[in-house]
Amino acid sequence: MMILAGDKVNKKVERIGMIIDYLRDNEEAFNSMEKWQVLKALDNEYFECGMHNYITLQLYDELGILPDSLNPYKAFSKFVNETFDIKNKSVIEIGGGNIPRLAKRIASMQELGTITVYDPRLYIKDKLSNMKLIKRRFSSMNNVSSADLLIGLLPCGASSIIVKSAVRHNKDFMIVLCDSHNNLELFDQYNEDLDWPFSFIENTRKIVDENNMGKLKVKYLKEIGNNYPIIYNDRG
Numbered sequence: 268m269m270i271l272a273g274d275k276v277n278k279k280v281e282r283i284g285m286i287i288d289y290l291r292d293n294e295e296a297f298n299s300m301e302k303w304q305v306l307k308a309l310d311n312e313y314f315e316c317g318m319h320n321y322i323t324l325q326l327y328d329e330l331g332i333l334p335d336s337l338n339p340y341k342a343f344s345k346f347v348n349e350t351f352d353i354k355n356k357s358v359i360e361i362g363g364g365n366i367p368r369l370a371k372r373i374a375s376m377q378e379l380g381t382i383t384v385y386d387p388r389l390y391i392k393d394k395l396s397n398m399k400l401i402k403r404r405f406s407s408m409n410n411v412s413s414a415d416l417l418i419g420l421l422p423c424g425a426s427s428i429i430v431k432s433a434v435r436h437n438k439d440f441m442i443v444l445c446d447s448h449n450n451l452e453l454f455d456q457y458n459e460d461l462d463w464p465f466s467f468i469e470n471t472r473k474i475v476d477e478n479n480m481g482k483l484k485v486k487y488l489k490e491i492g493n494n495y496p497i498i499y500n501d502r503g
């Protein structure tokens with residue numbers, strides 16, 4: 268028992284050391300609030316960071332210490348690839364976060380394909396050669412004509428921008444929806460009686476049907492224990 272406890276303590280010390288080193292060597296990766304989030308999570312018993320603490324999840328995945336059972340980047344990149352076969356495709360990710368972990372994982376699965384990431388919070392350090400990082404907000408005015416697929420992992424207010432852009436240019440899309448939103452630009456028919464994201468899903472379903480983009484599918488990444496809906500168009 269003593270040995271196990273000691274081992275656990277040593278592992279925790281090692282993990283905290285890696286995190287502190289990263290924060291020291293990459294001062295610009297996070298703002299003060301975000302650093303505070305990471306520091307608060309240090310005290311948690313093992314990795315109770317949860318899907319909501321995306322800053323900590325990004326950092327742990329970058330450091331290679333995020334278990335598969337909690338890893339949205341691994342689970343979602345696998346699902347994107349299984350559904351759209353992105354090896355040789357041009358993908359745009361909107362809202363990639365500070366450390367674009369999803370994009371890095373997708374880039375490493377690709378052969379001739381590329382991934383372009385938009386996020387004003389991007390911390391651009393090392394990237395794979397098929398990644399393009401754009402440290403700006405994405406809007407529906409951005410040109411996506413050369414893309415095959417638009418994706419977002421909890422892109423919050425950008426969810427409706429992704430759908431609008433995909434529909435305007437007849438592109439495939441896949442989004443893991445946040446549990447709240449702040450952009451009703453597209454969905455002024457938002458039904459107050461239905462909870463977000465369910466009204467968003469129903470409105471998107473109609474838009475996908477009306478624009479002959481196939482059928483809207485909804486899936487949950489239950490294998491990593493979260494209930495955030497993933498929506499995508501299936502041209503079947």
Ligand SMILES: C[S@@+](CC[C@H](N)C(=O)[O-])C[C@H]1O[C@@H](n2cnc3c(N)ncnc32)[C@H](O)[C@@H]1O
Pocket residue numbers: 321322324325361362363364365385386387388403404405406419420421422423424425428
């Ligand atoms: C909840 S975080 C998720 C980050 C990342 N996808 C992850 O799961 O680790 C939402 C991100 O979306 C970005 N975002 C929101 N609206 C955006 C827009 N219009 N264009 C680009 N990024 C946007 C925010 O800056 C933030 O980094």
